[in-house]
Amino acid sequence: MGGTRAPRQLTHDERMGRTRVAALLLAGLLLAAPASAGTCSELRGIIQRTEQLRGLKTTHPIAVSTLDARGMRLVVLRELARERQPRTDAAWDDALHLLGVLKRGQSLEAIRRSELTGQVAGLYVPQTRRLYVLGSGGAAPRSVIAHEVTHALQDEHFRISRGAFDSHPRDRDAELAATALVEGDATDVQARYVAGLSAGDLIGELARTLGSIPSDSGGGDVPYLQRELVYPYNAGQEFVKALRQQGGQRLLDRAFLHPPRTTAAVLDPARYIAGDPPPRKVRLPAGSYALETTFGAEDLIALTGQDELAHSWLGGRIGVGPRGLELRLVARRAASVAAALEDVVPAGAAVAFRGQLVCVRITRTKASGHAFSCR
DSSP: OTTOOOOOOOOHHHHHSSOOOOTTSOTTGGGGOOSOSOOHHHHHHHHHHHHHHHTOOOOSOOEEEEEOHHHHHHHHHHHHHHHOOHHHHHHHHHHHHHHTSSOTTOOHHHHHHHHHHHSOOEEEETTTTEEEEEOTTSOOOHHHHHHHHHHHHHHHHHOTTSGGGSOOTTOHHHHHHHHHHHHHHHHHHHHHHHHTSOHHHHHHHHHHHHHTSOTTOOOOOOHHHHHHHHHHHHHHHHHHHHHHHHHHHHHHHHHHHSOOSSHHHHHSHHHHHTTOOOOOOOOOOSSOOSEEEEOOHHHHHHHHOOGGGGGTEEEEEEEEETTEEEEEEEETTHHHHHHHHHHHSOTTOEEEEETTEEEEEEESSOOOOTTOOOO
């Protein structure tokens, strides 16, 4: 059964990136969780197996509570409210509308809310060391518990809510890269957990997985957002597998002490293994920006749909302000990157390149970009 795996459920961490849960999380939350996550012996078995697969041991008890779909939704909604950053969120929503990712009438907050409350199967709370897992009317999928136990192990040994794993609004690309390491590691353990099940246990796991999927799951069909939601565990798992193949447990643990700096390094593990070179510095034109942050290789792929452009990316930055949006990229094949961007940005956007520099300007007025130059 080594190559067989259960249908993937998205854990809370996979859907929300690196959400950090406050210790105040919901007095009374357990009132919405009458079901059991399994017997004590079953849980001990899952935790022990996860420890073996990850190569780390926990020295503190891990509490597990099972929620029904409504209870999990309450957890996620409260977390979304706690972590909401109105100014930054509004600016990123604005940027995605200017880029043409979101259409008139679409809202980033509404899409995220729908996605995150509809397809969440598990949640680990670092501050309380508690796992919440979805298990409507029965036991939660064991592989989901294994995924969340992996986060508990990561947090105990590497503190995944601090340092490079903390929020970095001005370096969104590095934040996404660190998320990919955390989620990729947990996804890799989850896949190996499923691969090690017997035929009988696998059937039971499939049944529990299907039984715990919320019936009202859904979200917006926005390719860019869909790609970036699944990136941390898809690309992250491949990254972790490459590290384990190259240097085993030691190299993987070292990566948690020195997380990848860019999504380019996650997409191309050889780049990380060779020393993880920092991105090229990119400056935006002088101006006032409500949001200014890095624009990485993953952003470029998600926007254009062209995976091969990841190897061209060397650095990037995006800003949005009163006049519109500015995007600057440094790329090996600047002409190809510029052409790919020109195909997807709205009509009237100005796209140009000069040497390795690619420039995009999207104004809020209908003024043409005839005088636009890339500098």
